[in-house]
Amino acid sequence: MADLTTTFCGITSPNPFWLASAPPTDKEYNVRRAFEAGWGGVVWKTLGDDGPPVVNVNGPRYGAIWGADRRLLGLNNIELITDRPLQVNLDEMTRVKKDYPDRALIASVMVPCEEAAWKEILPRIAETGCDGFELNFGCPHGMAERGMGSAVGQVPEYIEMVTRWCKETTDLPVIVKLTPNVTNILGPAQAAKDGGADAVSLINTINSITSVNLDTMSPEPMIDGKGTHGGYCGPAVKPIALNMVAEIARNPTTHGMPISGIGGVTTWRDAAEFIALGAGNVQVCTAAMTYGFKIVEEMISGLSQWMDEQGHARVEDVVGRAVPNVTDWQYLNLNYVTKARISQDDCIKCGRCYAACEDTSHQAISMSEDRVFEVMDDECVACNLCVNVCPVEDCITMETLAPGALDERTGKTVEADPANWTVHPNNPSATAAE
Numbered sequence: 001m002a003d004l005t006t007t008f009c010g011i012t013s014p015n016p017f018w019l020a021s022a023p024p025t026d027k028e029y030n031v032r033r034a035f036e037a038g039w040g041g042v043v044w045k046t047l048g049d050d051g052p053p054v055v056n057v058n059g060p061r062y063g064a065i066w067g068a069d070r071r072l073l074g075l076n077n078i079e080l081i082t083d084r085p086l087q088v089n090l091d092e093m094t095r096v097k098k099d100y101p102d103r104a105l106i107a108s109v110m111v112p113c114e115e116a117a118w119k120e121i122l123p124r125i126a127e128t129g130c131d132g133f134e135l136n137f138g139c140p141h142g143m144a145e146r147g148m149g150s151a152v153g154q155v156p157e158y159i160e161m162v163t164r165w166c167k168e169t170t171d172l173p174v175i176v177k178l179t180p181n182v183t184n185i186l187g188p189a190q191a192a193k194d195g196g197a198d199a200v201s202l203i204n205t206i207n208s209i210t211s212v213n214l215d216t217m218s219p220e221p222m223i224d225g226k227g228t229h230g231g232y233c234g235p236a237v238k239p240i241a242l243n244m245v246a247e248i249a250r251n252p253t254t255h256g257m258p259i260s261g262i263g264g265v266t267t268w269r270d271a272a273e274f275i276a277l278g279a280g281n282v283q284v285c286t287a288a289m290t291y292g293f294k295i296v297e298e299m300i301s302g303l304s305q306w307m308d309e310q311g312h313a314r315v316e317d318v319v320g321r322a323v324p325n326v327t328d329w330q331y332l333n334l335n336y337v338t339k340a341r342i343s344q345d346d347c348i349k350c351g352r353c354y355a356a357c358e359d360t361s362h363q364a365i366s367m368s369e370d371r372v373f374e375v376m377d378d379e380c381v382a383c384n385l386c387v388n389v390c391p392v393e394d395c396i397t398m399e400t401l402a403p404g405a406l407d408e409r410t411g412k413t414v415e416a417d418p419a420n421w422t423v424h425p426n427n428p429s430a431t432a433a434e
């Protein structure tokens with residue numbers, strides 16, 4: 001049976017599933033139950049400076065978008081960091097770590113961008129016995145306006161500076177949590193590395209307004225007739241997170257840096273995808289908030305079963321496996337030719353593929369009077385749109401044309417050798433293939 005034990009930047013946990021810093025890790029009561037359910041680690045809800053506790057709104061703090069079946073796809077929040085006194089959190093963390101020594105307990109921290117503030121708080125938190133720190137440079141709302149969170153995470157120089165202060169102060173691993181609210185994730189990731197970070201975690205939430213109440217003309221969640229931008233997370237953000245993780249994993253200068261993958265992880269498969277793209281473990285928030293702590297059971301059993309089937313003994317064996325296959329557009333093989341194929345046995349004759357291809361793609365699907373839908377190979381550019389709009393899974397598939405076959409659309413024979421844009425005759429600066 002696969003061994004799910006992971007050692008992430010020196011921190012060992014029985015499985016790669018950590019709860020992200022958020023309401024699920026807000027207090028001892030939650031974290032104990034999370035550990036009982038099987039979570040490998042937690043990043044405690046972000047701690048702030050000692051002093052008057054943070055004040056949250058007293059109205060709704062969440063907005064959401066849903067699929068047609070009311071399944072939660074995206075969650076937006078305007079919550080701040082912990083609103084409980086620092087010492088209460090520290091006492092609880094100490095007790096929890098003592099009772100669960102085999103689980104990872106990470107302290108998430110956000111204090112003002114001043115050397116003394118960081119250097120004072122880290123040793124105090126370390127006394128809890130926590131296994132490491134996560135620097136929260138991510139929150140896009142509330143704290144950013146006070147010069148913290150994403151206000152730091154959007155400026156690589158600040159990231160490097162604060163990370164260096166922390167590394168000068170503690171021997172524990174320092175994970176830098178990155179904000180996705182930047183145009184290029186590589187700058188902040190490189191800055192974390194330059195500052196001496198042991199790892200990066202990403203993504204924090206995406207700045208967003210999820211909806212507008214058209215009766216009150218206010219963004220939602222609405223507080224007494226007004227709304228504000230919040231942080232977006234959940235399944236909808238996974239593609240953005242995967243891309244950012246992959247960018248860091250495949251960039252020559254940040255490659256090899258441990259990455260904790262966060263953003264929409266809901267199933268073992270989501271986790272496996274993050275790990276394949278270079279994450280050493282994953283963190284989960286929205287899925288736990290939607291389905292409860294026990295979803296980790298499916299994650300553990302699913303990942304373990306898949307690893308057994310694939311012959312992967314340890315999580316490390318999967319880390320980064322897909323990274324060599326992430327490339328830039330110009331290196332994609334232009335001699336790879338596919339065509340859409342419709343299974344008449346599975347087709348329910350809804351006509352979505354026809355409407356999509358006829359109106360917005362390449363007019364490559366015919367519809368007979370008795371609603372039989374067929375692909376015309378001489379028009380099909382293999383865009384895959386019909387596959388994506390068809391409501392029946394695997395009813396439309398893409399078939400690869402073998403070398404030597406005729407592509408009826410171009411009139412050319414499919415070549416066996418790959419050739420990409422860098423060597424294409426239409427490319428004025430064609431050089432050599434990758």
Ligand SMILES: Cc1cc2nc3c(=O)[nH]c(=O)nc-3n(C[C@H](O)[C@H](O)[C@H](O)COP(=O)(O)O)c2cc1C
Nearest residue numbers: 020021022046077203204233234263264284285286
């Ligand atoms: C209500 C809520 C509060 C959060 N609070 C924090 C926080 O205090 N510190 C932090 O680093 N991230 C915080 N996050 C962000 C999560 O840790 C995580 O990065 C984000 O939700 C993406 O993961 P997910 O798609 O699994 O939810 C919060 C998220 C939510 C939904």
Ligand code: SF4
Nearest residue numbers: 357380381383384386
């Ligand atoms: S793959 Fe694209 S072009 Fe081909 S039939 Fe489907 S929608 Fe039309």
Ligand code: SF4
Nearest residue numbers: 347348350351353390
């Ligand atoms: S979208 Fe799928 S089910 Fe609907 S007509 Fe096309 S092939 Fe058939």
